[in-house]
Amino acid sequence: xxxxxxxxxxxxxxxxxxxxxxxxxxxxxxxxxxxxxxxxxxxxxxxxxxxxxxxxxxxxxxxxxxxxxxxxxxxxxxxxxxxxxxxxxxxxxxxxxxxxxxxxxxxxxxx
Amino acid sequence: xxxxxxxxxxxxxxxxxxxxxxxxxxxxxxxxxxxxxxxxxxxxxxxxxxxxxxxxxxxxxxxxxxxxxxxxxxxxxxxxxxxxxxxxxxxxxxxxxxxxxxxxxxxxxx
Numbered sequence: 001x002x003x004x005x006x007x008x009x010x011x012x013x014x015x016x017x018x019x020x021x022x023x024x025x026x027x028x029x030x031x032x033x034x035x036x037x038x039x040x041x042x043x044x045x046x047x048x049x050x051x052x053x054x055x056x057x058x059x060x061x062x063x064x065x066x067x068x069x070x071x072x073x074x075x076x077x078x079x080x081x082x083x084x085x086x087x088x089x090x091x092x093x094x095x096x097x098x099x100x101x102x103x104x105x106x107x108x109x110x111x
Numbered sequence: 112x113x114x115x116x117x118x119x120x121x122x123x124x125x126x127x128x129x130x131x132x133x134x135x136x137x138x139x140x141x142x143x144x145x146x147x148x149x150x151x152x153x154x155x156x157x158x159x160x161x162x163x164x165x166x167x168x169x170x171x172x173x174x175x176x177x178x179x180x181x182x183x184x185x186x187x188x189x190x191x192x193x194x195x196x197x198x199x200x201x202x203x204x205x206x207x208x209x210x211x212x213x214x215x216x217x218x219x220x221x
Contacts, residue, residue, distance in 0.1 A: 004153070031207055042213030043154075043199070050207050058208065090153050099144070100201070100209055102153030 003027075004103035006091050012109045019078040021106050023091030029101075031094045032074035034058075034066060036087040037105075043090065049074055081110045114138075115202055115212035123218045127189050132215040134200035135182045140210075141203050143176055143183045148197040148214075159203075190219045 007022035025032065033048040035058075045058030047066040055066050063085060067075045074093075078085055086109050094100040115136045124130055134143070142161040146154035158167050160176035160183060167174045171194075173186040187194055197216050201209040 033208060040213070043211040045208050048208055056207070092153070094209075099156045099159070100146075102155070104153050105151070107151075 004091055004093055004101050006089075006103040006106050008106050009104060010107050010109075012111065013078075013081050014111055015082060017078075017081050017110075019081050019108070019110075021076040021078075021089055021091075021108070023074045023076070023093075023103055024072055025074075025091075025093040025101070026072065027093060027095075027101065028071065029093040029095050030071070032068065033092040033094070033100070034064075034074065034076045035090045035092065036060070036085075037090055038087050046076065081108075083110050086110045115200055115210055117198075117200060117212035117215050119215060120213070121216050121218075123220070124190055126191055126219055126221050128219075129186070129188050130190060130217070131184055131186045132198055132217070133182070133184050134212055136202060136210075137181065138202065138204070139180050141180075141205070143180075144201045144203065144209065145174055145183070145185055146199040146201065148199060150196070154197075154199055187217075190217075192219045192221055195219050 004025045034046045035043045049055045049068040065077045089106045091103040092100045118133045144159045145157045148154040158174045163178045163180045165176045171188045197214045199214045200212045
């Protein structure tokens with residue numbers, strides 16, 4: 001059974017903290033993605049990676065960075081969390097041209 | 112980023128009713144995918160349509176890809192409370208990332 005797991009389902013952080021969101025996939029997929037999902041705005045792509053150590057900016061990369069040191073793991077980093085980064089964060093992985101598999105999401109609240 | 116517009120944005124219906132949701136774009140896609148997302152979970156793929164004019168059925172759900180491969184529809188017959196969720200369409204083009212619409216939020220009440 002294919003699986004994308006995310007390190008936390010719920011997370012509460014304070015403004016200014018450094019936040020790490022981890023994502024692991026067990027399908028040997030080359031492509032991995034980080035989205036945030038907000039009511040009325042839909043899914044917005046933050047960053048994606050098409051190979052180990054390779055990354056590309058998505059539509060809203062400001063305030064975020066990513067790391068992919070191993071094929072199965074893709075991390076999203078909020079260098080200095082702000083309240084406008086309160087959101088649902090979704091990780092996904094995919095083989096090009098095929099189904100995209102999503103993790104269960106991390107609901108992050110920044111206070 | 113190519114835009115996909117979904118309509119309606121919200122839909123609240125009674126169990127047993129039929130409904131159609133739409134996904135439209137001015138761009139051509141090589142294929143289009145529909146996902147359903149239940150509250151508190153990630154989206155899950157329902158279907159991929161590839162050929163212009165293609166119709167696919169998944170039990171009470173019927174998916175159609177427009178002839179020009181720019182639009183798609185999802186029709187649900189005799190909706191059930193278990194159909195409640197957010198329905199997302201996503202266009203596949205030559206890039207790495209999918210282009211997602213904002214979704215149609217469906218509520219089916221008993």
